[in-house]
Every structure is written in C-alpha cells, then in structure tokens.
Amino acid sequence: xxxxxxxxxxxxxxxxxxxxxxxxxxxxxxxxxxxxxxxxxxxxxxxxxxxxxxxxxxxxxxxxxxxxxxxxxxxxxxxxxxxxxxxxxxxxxxxxxxxxxxxxxxxxxxxxxxxxxxxxxxxxxxxxxxxxxxxxxxxxxxxxxxxxxxxxxxxxxxxxxxxxxxxxxxxxxxxxxxxxxxxxxxxxxxxxxxxxxxxxxxxxxxxxxxxxxxxxxxxxxxxxxxxxxxxxxxxxxxxxxxxxxxxxxxxxxxxxxxxxxxxxxxxxxxxxxxxxx
Numbered sequence: 001x002x003x004x005x006x007x008x009x010x011x012x013x014x015x016x017x018x019x020x021x022x023x024x025x026x027x028x029x030x031x032x033x034x035x036x037x038x039x040x041x042x043x044x045x046x047x048x049x050x051x052x053x054x055x056x057x058x059x060x061x062x063x064x065x066x067x068x069x070x071x072x073x074x075x076x077x078x079x080x081x082x083x084x085x086x087x088x089x090x091x092x093x094x095x096x097x098x099x100x101x102x103x104x105x106x107x108x109x110x111x112x113x114x115x116x117x118x119x120x121x122x123x124x125x126x127x128x129x130x131x132x133x134x135x136x137x138x139x140x141x142x143x144x145x146x147x148x149x150x151x152x153x154x155x156x157x158x159x160x161x162x163x164x165x166x167x168x169x170x171x172x173x174x175x176x177x178x179x180x181x182x183x184x185x186x187x188x189x190x191x192x193x194x195x196x197x198x199x200x201x202x203x204x205x206x207x208x209x210x211x212x213x214x215x216x217x218x219x220x221x222x223x224x225x226x227x228x229x230x231x232x233x234x235x236x237x238x239x240x241x242x243x244x245x246x247x248x249x250x251x252x253x254x255x256x257x258x259x260x261x262x263x264x265x266x267x268x269x270x271x272x273x274x275x276x277x
Contacts, residue, residue, distance in 0.1 A: 030089030128186025161188035
C-alpha cells in the first residue's frame with residue numbers, strides 16, 4: 001500500500017498520539033463505516049479507511065478521507081497497522097472478516113440502514129467501540145430535533161419515484177422509501193408492489209405518471225443507456241412531465257447526518273409541488 005509505505009512516520013505519529021490519549025485506534029474496511037468513523041473519531045484515532053473513501057461519488061467525507069492511508073480489506077495491511085478495532089459492514093465478505101478475526105483482530109460489524117433508528121444504532125455502536133459516545137449523542141440529539149420538525153403531509157400526496165439508472169427503485173421498506181413517506185410523498189414503487197428494491201419499467205412510469213422522479217446518478221455527465229431512461233422519447237411523448245429531484249450519489253450511498261439534509265429537501269420539494277398551480 002503506497003500511502004502506508006510512504007507515510008510510515010506520519011502514521012506512527014498518529015498512532016502514538018492515539019495511544020497517549022487512551023483512545024482506541026480504528027481501521028475501517030467498509031465504505032459506510034468510513035463515513036461514520038470520520039464523523040465520530042478523533043483524527044489521530046484513524047489508521048486506515050477503505051480505498052473507496054477517497055472517491056467523490058460514494059464518499060461524503062472524501063476530502064477528509066484523503067488524509068489517511070487506504071486498504072482493500074487485506075489482512076496483511078490491516079495487521080501491520082495494529083488497530084484496536086476493525087469495523088466491517090453487514091455484507092463485508094465473510095472470508096475477510098473471518099481471517100481478520102483468526103489473526104487476533106477485534107472486528108466489529110455495522111448493519112445496513114433501512115431507517116433512522118438503524119442509523120442512530122450504528123452511530124452509537126461505533127461511538128462505543130472508539131470511546132466517542134458523548135460526541136455521537138450530541139449529533140443524534142440534533143438530528144432527532146430536525147427530524148421532529150418534518151411536518152406530516154395532507155391526504156393529497158404527490159406521487160414520486162426513485163428512478164436511478166435502468167429504473168432501479170426503492171420501496172417502502174428501504175431508507176429512501178421511508179424518507180419519501182416522511183416527506184409527504186406517495187411512493188410509486190409501493191404502488192407497483194415493490195417493498196424493498198427493484199425496477200420500474202418505462203411502461204410503469206407512464207402508467208403511474210409520478211409528479212416527481214428522484215435520482216442520484218453515480219457518474220453524472222457520463223453516457224450510458226441506463227442513465228438516459230428518464231429522457232426516453234416514449235416518456236416525453238406520453239405527456240408525463242415529472243419534476244426531477246437530484247441528489248449527489250455521495251449523499252445517498254451511505255446514511256449519515258447528511259441523510260437528514262436529503263429528508264428536509266424532499267419535504268421542501270413536496271411542498272413546492274403542492275403549491276404549484
């Protein structure tokens with residue numbers, strides 16, 4: 001790993017500082033764990049993050065992440081950094097987690113987030129593992145106050161669809177689906193019988209005629225047929241003309257405090273639609 005080899009002295013200073021403070025050193029082998037570690041840990045507690053943490057498309061804290069060495073979950077790299085805790089994701093490969101545990105590392109796992117309670121639980125778990133509970137509780141309290149200000153919608157809810165490349169969508173059991181409900185939208189995926197994740201065909205979009213499409217392109221400005229489906233001639237000719245609500249993918253790939261920003265904007269966009277003549 002080039003960053004580790006070229007920055008041994010810097011990493012060593014970071015490790016020494018963490019030891020002096022009595023705080024656990026942490027390595028993350030999951031992109032979403034990266035984000036919460038960057039949110040909650042002291043800078044000198046972090047010894048490594050995933051290589052994905054440096055990418056602008058998926059990492060909310062990509063600028064901060066670029067200060068740290070990266071890993072691809074390899075046991076040799078992680079072991080060389082001697083972290084007190086390694087944080088993986090629910091779907092991190094079983095082989096990687098098993099191997100790291102077999103060589104004596106303390107590997108913890110965070111869950112997939114399908115609602116705000118799960119987000120807060122992940123934050124509390126990581127905070128406990130790295131001894132930053134007070135910091136996490138302050139952030140959670142602020143987020144809960146903001147969520148409490150989201151106003152219930154009237155019965156006349158506009159229909160919206162998450163419509164990512166190839167019609168990929170999110171049903172009511174997902175975090176996006178629950179945020180749409182909280183923000184006052186009727187989810188087109190739910191109307192189409194999709195509970196978790198699935199695809200909405202162009203024909204379904206034309207039939208459901210949503211008032212809004214919600215997208216978060218991972219590679220905006222690049223060409224692919226999948227990304228052009230929302231501009232398909234059949235949709236244009238059908239008379240369906242939804243309002244497009246677009247978010248940077250780094251705000252939707254992983255959950256964090258920025259997810260409440262997404263929720264607040266969804267509510268604002270719903271109110272705007274309802275106020276339009």
